[in-house]
Amino acid sequence: xxxxxxxxxxxxxxxxxxxxxxxxxxxxxxxxxxxxxxxxxxxxxxxxxxxxxxxxxxxxxxxxxxxxxxxxxxxxxxxxxxxxxxxxxxxxxxxxxxxxxxxxxxxxxxxxxxxxxxxxxxxxxxxxxxxxxxxxxxxxxxxxxxxxxxxxxxxxxxxxxxxxxxxxxxxxxxxxxxxxxxxxxxxxxxxxxxxxxxxxxxxxxxxxxxxxxxxxxxxxxxxxxxxxxxxxxxxxxxxxxxxxxxxxxxxxxxxxxx
Amino acid sequence: xxxxxxxxxxxxxxxxxxxxxxxxxxxxxxxxxxxxxxxxxxxxxxxxxxxxxxxxxxxxxxxxxxxxxxxxxxxxxxxxxxxxxxxxxxxxxxxxxxxxxxxxxxxxxxxxxxxxxxxxxxxxxxxxxxxxxxxxxxxxxxxxxxxxxxxxxxxxxxxxxxxxxxxxxxxxxxxxxxxxxxxxxxxxxxxxxxxxxxxxxxxxxxxxxxxxxxxxxxxxxxxxxxxxxxxxxxxxxxxxxxxxxxxxxxxxxxxxxxxxxxxxxxxxxxxxxxxxxxxxxxxxxxxxxxxxxxxxxxxxxxxxx
Ligand SMILES: Cc1cc2nc3c(=O)[nH]c(=O)nc-3n(C[C@H](O)[C@H](O)[C@H](O)COP(=O)(O)OP(=O)(O)OC[C@H]3O[C@@H](n4cnc5c(N)ncnc54)[C@H](O)[C@@H]3O)c2cc1C
Ligand SMILES: Cc1cc2nc3c(=O)[nH]c(=O)nc-3n(C[C@H](O)[C@H](O)[C@H](O)COP(=O)(O)O)c2cc1C
Ligand code: FES
Numbered sequence: 001x002x003x004x005x006x007x008x009x010x011x012x013x014x015x016x017x018x019x020x021x022x023x024x025x026x027x028x029x030x031x032x033x034x035x036x037x038x039x040x041x042x043x044x045x046x047x048x049x050x051x052x053x054x055x056x057x058x059x060x061x062x063x064x065x066x067x068x069x070x071x072x073x074x075x076x077x078x079x080x081x082x083x084x085x086x087x088x089x090x091x092x093x094x095x096x097x098x099x100x101x102x103x104x105x106x107x108x109x110x111x112x113x114x115x116x117x118x119x120x121x122x123x124x125x126x127x128x129x130x131x132x133x134x135x136x137x138x139x140x141x142x143x144x145x146x147x148x149x150x151x152x153x154x155x156x157x158x159x160x161x162x163x164x165x166x167x168x169x170x171x172x173x174x175x176x177x178x179x180x181x182x183x184x185x186x187x188x189x190x191x192x193x194x195x196x197x198x199x200x201x202x203x204x205x206x207x208x209x210x211x212x213x214x215x216x217x218x219x220x221x222x223x224x225x226x227x228x229x230x231x232x233x234x235x236x237x238x239x240x241x242x243x244x245x246x247x248x249x250x251x252x253x254x255x256x257x258x
Numbered sequence: 259x260x261x262x263x264x265x266x267x268x269x270x271x272x273x274x275x276x277x278x279x280x281x282x283x284x285x286x287x288x289x290x291x292x293x294x295x296x297x298x299x300x301x302x303x304x305x306x307x308x309x310x311x312x313x314x315x316x317x318x319x320x321x322x323x324x325x326x327x328x329x330x331x332x333x334x335x336x337x338x339x340x341x342x343x344x345x346x347x348x349x350x351x352x353x354x355x356x357x358x359x360x361x362x363x364x365x366x367x368x369x370x371x372x373x374x375x376x377x378x379x380x381x382x383x384x385x386x387x388x389x390x391x392x393x394x395x396x397x398x399x400x401x402x403x404x405x406x407x408x409x410x411x412x413x414x415x416x417x418x419x420x421x422x423x424x425x426x427x428x429x430x431x432x433x434x435x436x437x438x439x440x441x442x443x444x445x446x447x448x449x450x451x452x453x454x455x456x457x458x459x460x461x462x463x464x465x466x467x468x469x470x471x472x473x474x475x476x477x478x479x480x481x482x483x484x485x486x487x488x489x490x491x492x493x494x495x496x497x498x499x500x501x502x503x504x505x506x507x508x509x510x511x512x513x514x515x516x517x518x519x520x521x522x523x524x525x526x527x528x529x530x531x532x533x534x535x536x537x538x539x540x541x542x543x544x545x546x547x548x549x550x551x552x553x554x555x556x557x558x559x560x561x562x563x
Binding site for chain 1: 267282283284285288289290292293305313315316317318319320321322323324325326327329332354434477527528529530531532
């Protein structure tokens with residue numbers, strides 16, 4: 001882990017309000033990158049860093065790929081990065097999905113919106129470790145869909161949109177829960193909005209381990225400032241504060257206070 | 259001259275350089291120790307400690323703004339006992355001055371926690387008096403000079419090491435507050451803590467920070483902090499440790515010229531994890547380029563002609 005100076009190789013829209021940023025000079029970063037980890041990005045003219053998940057990382061050509069939504073000041077400035085412009089990427093940071101524990105097993109991925117981004121890298125890592133991967137991904141409507149082709153290389157993909165304008169109409173999590181009657185995974189790795197996690201917690205049998213990725217505004221990204229608190233239920237039943245950046249961002253679904 | 263003397267003396271402590279990591283932005287050093295050798299630092303002021311462990315505030319606790327940072331962490335810390343048993347022994351191995359930053363909700367809390375730190379091996383104690391006083395309807399200790407003097411006196415009786423009082427900028431007269439700390443027996447004052455701020459999301463119409471109010475820090479506050487350090491340094495005879503928005507070596511020099519003996523750097527660590535080594539390297543270069551042999555000669559050396 002280090003603060004790496006990287007250069008913008010590509011930065012273009014892949015869906016509505018959604019961009020793909022490919023950074024060069026990431027050989028060392030990519031070699032260490034694990035599924036579900038993130039980079040803490042310093043964007044020119046933006047004071048505080050912004051955490052963005054690793055959507056892909058390739059040590060052979062030294063590239064790091066991020067997929068992000070334009071939300072506010074930080075991600076707007078990110079969308080204006082020109083080819084050749086430098087950014088600082090601190091990382092890889094955080095504790096990601098337990099890919100190694102499921103080598104050769106069956107894992108179902110569940111992604112909603114921007115949450116699909118880290119699952120692209122996760123699917124690849126799972127596939128490379130010999131896991132059998134199925135991905136349930138959901139978007140608002142067809143304008144917001146991205147990543148289905150990349151994901152298709154490593155996983156059996158089932159796409160959903162809220163209005164049915166692409167793939168199946170409805171929520172991806174509903175689709176996944178409905179398919180449990182016919183098949184069962186060894187684990188579920190999910191990234192998406194809170195209601196998706198709540199539906200997963202309500203419908204998924206306790207016997208299937210589920211891992212979810214949390215988001216919180218961050219300061220240091222390292223575990224020092226205690227700015228990125230989330231509430232986790234301990235074994236004693238009490239609620240404790242953990243750091244999304246260092247203890248997560250991936251936690252076991254059952255321990256998270258949703 | 260190719261090498262300047264960056265060392266400073268603070269209340270009898272010899273610091274390698276005037277740059278100290280500010281409380282709350284550096285944890286207990288462990289995360290940064292993985293990135294660089296902490297012995298290059300002038301010192302570390304640890305995360306604010308309380309008698310009992312504290313879970314802190316619910317999220318969201320922190321956000322970046324255009325020119326600064328808002329935080330309401332709420333003094334999350336493992337408590338003084340865990341600090342003394344498990345944390346301090348590790349911090350002592352870092353080869354830099356260790357300052358214990360402490361907080362409480364009553365005058366007795368401050369007296370008790372400083373007593374626990376006496377003889378523990380910390381090099382200095384810093385009283386964070388920006389916290390609400392439960393016996394005064396939640397009014398922060400640091401906004402009333404009479405209370406500042408009392409809390410300082412009670413803590414001073416117990417502290418076996420130099421005692422520094424950290425002043426809040428949310429006051430009308432920083433000079434009066436600095437004088438009150440001196441009167442109470444403080445060996446130094448440090449300033450500034452954060453300004454009380456707020457942010458509202460225009461789309462969701464919600465408070466960005468769950469606690470509603472939050473401490474504002476970072477480059478935006480620097481001119482305010484320089485002014486307050488200048489006013490405090492003129493008001494008291496004890497050393498002043500300056501902070502608020504320091505990002506560069508030139509910022510350190512500016513605070514010293516205003517009257518600071520040493521400085522603390524906080525928010526910059528969150529923006530760039532290597533901020534401290536970069537600033538310390540740059541200070542050496544600044545001195546060499548400007549023919550300054552001993553950095554400490556700059557304290558209070560602002561020209562007013
Ligand atoms: C571990 C982690 C991984 C992430 N990965 C991705 C990713 O791969 N792609 C992506 O587009 N986004 C990702 N995010 C969210 C991303 O960090 C925020 O969208 C971004 O910081 C917003 O910055 P801004 O300046 O554009 O928005 P701001 O102006 O700061 O805020 C605009 C809106 O974004 C929300 N927001 C702000 N900061 C965060 C945050 N840290 N997490 C969640 N929501 C936030 C706020 O609630 C607000 O409504 C991730 C967050 C975390 C913690
Ligand atoms: C995330 C964060 C946590 C902080 N926690 C503490 C604390 O526990 N005790 C304290 O005395 N000051 C605390 N501070 C205040 C800083 O030590 C410092 O006084 C202030 O941020 C101004 O300096 P800066 O602009 O360099 O950050 C905190 C600041 C930040 C940003
Ligand atoms: S962002 Fe600083 S502890 Fe997580």
